[in-house]
Amino acid sequence: MNGLDKLFNPESIAVIGASNQKGSVGFSLMKNLIGSGYKGTVYPVNPNRKNVMGIQCHKSITDLPEEIDLAIIATPSFIVPSLVRECVSAKTKSAIIVSSGFGEIGKKGQELEREIASIVRGTGMRVLGPNCLGFIRPDKKINASFATRNALPGKMALISQSGALCSSILDWAIKQNVGFKYFISVGSMLNINFADLIEFIEQDKDVESIAIYMETIKDAKRFMDAAIRFSKSKPIIVAKSGRFNESAKAAISHTGSMAGNDAVFEAAFRRAGIVRVESVQDLLGCAKALAGQPLPKGNRLAIITNAGGPGVMATDAVIKNGCRIAALSNEAMAKLDRVLPKHWSRNNPIDVLGDAPPERYGKALNVVLKEKNVDGVIVILSPQAITRPAEVAKIVAEQAEKSKKTVLGCWMGESFVEPAREVLRKKGLPSYRTPEKAVRVFSYMNSYRENIANLYEKPKEIELGSKPSKKRIRAIFDKNLARKNRVLDEVDSKEILEEYGIPVNKTVFAANAKDAVKQARLLGFPIALKVVSDEITHKTDANAVSLNLASEKEVQNAFKKITSNARKAAPNAKIRGVSVQKMVAGSLELILGSKNDSVFGPVILFGMGGVATELFQDKSIGLPPLNQTLAKNIIRRTKVYKLLAGYRKKFKINLLELEKILIAFSQFVLDFPEIQEIDLNPIIVSKGKLYAVDARIVIGNQRNTGK
């Protein structure tokens, strides 16, 4: 227990700022609490009133005849800190600050938040908000909110970071007959955040699922731990906005600019087994299905429909969402031949034809529910002249109830099919207005199943075969920091990577032309030369890179050209020399990198390099540490994986080698918290082998660790 029990199950509630004025928050709070069946005591508190709604009003929480479980504060923000102080001295167990005028209005509000946080610290009092609507708990008839709508009782816990959305969500939920165990407006999470709530809800066996509308999170580490634990037994569904809100901060590496904040959230959700849906409207529909239907064992769908068009739409959606149209076995086809009219489609989608009576739907569903190649069924009904929508609903829901397979309904239309929807609702079969939505929900269910399978999987230990000398690496860092250099040059970067067994092309430093020629001779031609200077990070832009040098003469000339170009491009730069490296031939380029996300700390990015990096954004993100399963998954989510796995023979590699590189890389990132960004770009695929031919490690003094 984390002290939230008194908040969500209070025996006494004080409303500070209670009011008789209609339309005011203090009035709405009282109206929602009084006379609604709540079994505890409600105390209005307001120094300016004698009574509110006919109930005696007290001047301060310190005047009340008992210690209070929950104080709801609805006053202007500037007096909230003193009120919280009073709550603490009155031994109030918990509080909701519904007032706005805090962090969201800027500095002044942030100061108020800090003040409240410091008042509360160490007291054990828990605070929901500020800038929230409160919460509703229908089973105990507690509506501790100023929402304009009430919630139906049910088994879903909903947490919304937007108070303004709550009424719309409640409105939709009522319309869809969706009920809640908890409906919580979380506000700006001064004291109680998502992790606290997930941990609290986890204790409540009644809850079937958590649905969250999220804008951002605080305390990523605890959130991940709580979410992973919860997801293992029940689903968390999240609608997060800000999908395209790219971080505006300038990044030194490609990885930095490509691993946008939202892509990292996506990776974190996947890692935690969280189902991410596209919109708030999908939240409820998806949560309903996840709670009410068995999870599919795979992505193979059968579609039963009485109309061709919607069957095709469903098929489109199946492919778009990465699921599959189940290939029916010969036995199933033979059975369907027996129960369907002669001219049925003989195909999946199974068209039971426009004149289908309820029994025909029933028989067809019975066959596919017993079919081994089917993981889930979507039953579509488009009302036609002699269709009996409600009777079909009844027979379908009854069949579904007996089966362990996922069944979702799609009764198309409005008033004509409304009675049928009512039947489905009562029988607990989730149904949707369009085939697209039903298919999307199925795909969410399947991805939840895949994600939690990953959570349970115990990957094999992988022997990396290299024992990095951390001391040696730290010495390289220190050497650079001593001369105030944060962006390690290629020679240093590659030396460090080699410590972790990450393959690089041999690269050495040369201070002058003579030295460069000597090193080139030792490495063997063709050779690449690149300038080495702390002040020049973009070597190509400075025309300070020379490739494919075939002879000693060419190396000598290149040295001169590169250093003189570099001097022209950056007159104040100190040119330390050049890096000399053997050219690696290969036309496929990969990228592997890491950046330090402001919310989650270090993240790993893998993808196709070269032109494709920015043009096609073929990338995949994961959070360290990685095991083999996680590394595999990162690789497989890219398109370039197809090539690496041998789609065109010439780029085929040993995937185990790449997985090891990712694991070692993630280990490196975790071993050295001072790493800010890394780019291995490109890693060239050359005759089945991998070579990081350019590398850049950026270090700092500290970093956000997501903790």
Added chain:
Amino acid sequence: MNGLDKLFNPESIAVIGASNQKGSVGFSLMKNLIGSGYKGTVYPVNPNRKNVMGIQCHKSITDLPEEIDLAIIATPSFIVPSLVRECVSAKTKSAIIVSSGFGEIGKKGQELEREIASIVRGTGMRVLGPNCLGFIRPDKKINASFATRNALPGKMALISQSGALCSSILDWAIKQNVGFKYFISVGSMLNINFADLIEFIEQDKDVESIAIYMETIKDAKRFMDAAIRFSKSKPIIVAKSGRFNESAKAAISHTGSMAGNDAVFEAAFRRAGIVRVESVQDLLGCAKALAGQPLPKGNRLAIITNAGGPGVMATDAVIKNGCRIAALSNEAMAKLDRVLPKHWSRNNPIDVLGDAPPERYGKALNVVLKEKNVDGVIVILSPQAITRPAEVAKIVAEQAEKSKKTVLGCWMGESFVEPAREVLRKKGLPSYRTPEKAVRVFSYMNSYRENIANLYEKPKEIELGSKPSKKRIRAIFDKNLARKNRVLDEVDSKEILEEYGIPVNKTVFAANAKDAVKQARLLGFPIALKVVSDEITHKTDANAVSLNLASEKEVQNAFKKITSNARKAAPNAKIRGVSVQKMVAGSLELILGSKNDSVFGPVILFGMGGVATELFQDKSIGLPPLNQTLAKNIIRRTKVYKLLAGYRKKFKINLLELEKILIAFSQFVLDFPEIQEIDLNPIIVSKGKLYAVDARIVIGNQRNTGK
């Protein structure tokens, strides 16, 4: 007029197969026609009944006291031909065949269709169906269908290729208060197809838009002509299913396999100015907005919202749909500062805050409607404690009415905002349940504006600078056809392309090693050698390609190796020799091709070549003939365009040259109807120049010309 006036405005209707049996189609038809206000005469026809619904029944249409404008046939399919014959002899002007049991059940049904087509041919009688629901025309109170729902009167024409979907669409339309001038179920289009209907509807000035649910089309050429003409003044909106139904036919070229049927539809729609929406549900919402609101002049949206979350969701949707969040001018910001509370977001989305009264919405809307940087506004309302949804609706709708900018509403929730939605409906302001949908509709409106701008544009004539000798090309075709070869070799293919001024790397034929060496010497090294054999189309798979040959010796050896490998791979192939060509250096590859689509005839495909072709499907499709505008648009729709336009300097080309290549290529395809497929793959970008280094032309005796 195309003879459809009697069908859609009949003074007399005969129902052949009229019935008293509830639930039967013959009964539903009568029920929908009788006593509903239709001003003409309805004659039931049925040899087995004396009367239907109390009305005298005739044995045959030939027995009726007058010539009939419209006969509706609802009998088993096998007797339909004889009934149609009777209609013809009774001089019936038009017919609807609602019966099923035709093309959709296979061969036997197709024969019936052919029989009916031949009976009707030349008689001038027009036939809707078979396998359709009929049509509804609310203004004349004609419900010539067996639909279970009726349509409200309005100004939209809806055509559905799926009869089974009609009831659902009607149901949705009633719920959304959308009315129709025509609601037509088109069935299998034996005699009346989309083109006929569009041409007919074009004459009706009342109609504001056409919405189509489409599965496929017949007579593509006429469809395109009719659609282009209509789109120029009023929108056609199409929901087409079968998006992912790839043609299963084996294709010889990449183009053939990549230009899937649906992608060609997409290109055709764009060309015709048709707005394609994603789902049937979007049809009505989009048609409503296109008919009721001014078209946006660009893609810059302002969002006004009383809640942060939905504002972020709208922003996500704006970016996802390729629109832009308008950057407000300093003047507009200053004006907003004056009308909004101190702590407003100072940003677009414009957050008018949770306590926004109607007037504040009104003032903010007034500012952005006058702002030059704004093309359209989405007004979002999420009901909060003191929100007055209906009053906001009124003020917003009134402002919108006075403006020439696009305004769409999004009132979130259900019963709480329903009265407000009613206000918006009455005032004619389109509104949607979610920000995502409102933004999507705006983006549809903007793409309609772009498409019709293209329709009106008169592109400059481009001088291609080459006068192809058709005679010479025909001679090459004939030479190949004479030896029964349909897949032209590289030497022949490139010779033909050069006629059209399409740049290729010089490629010559060599029958033996000595000849190959001589040609190589003339061309200059490095050289590529590829086998030439009518029987070997996949040269690389046969190991019969040798690249980067640097000397005469290497060419000599390569010739031996290639021909011997080819013999091993295809023992029965006749090896004619090799092609000798100069290597072109360059790391960016493009593809240009053509295929013969089963519906639309020849199509052009352009995109990124090499690995990207299949991995990223970076391609764009257009229909010939191309002018410069169309060629430009094709190129710009690819991602590789960014590179060609200079994003990374090294791939920058003169885009005019590429446009000329596309125009010449499209001319070539049209000049020679025997062309089945062409692949120029790859075209290499080498130092700003383009060279088709592999080419394959596939010819046949005839082709589908889309006519």
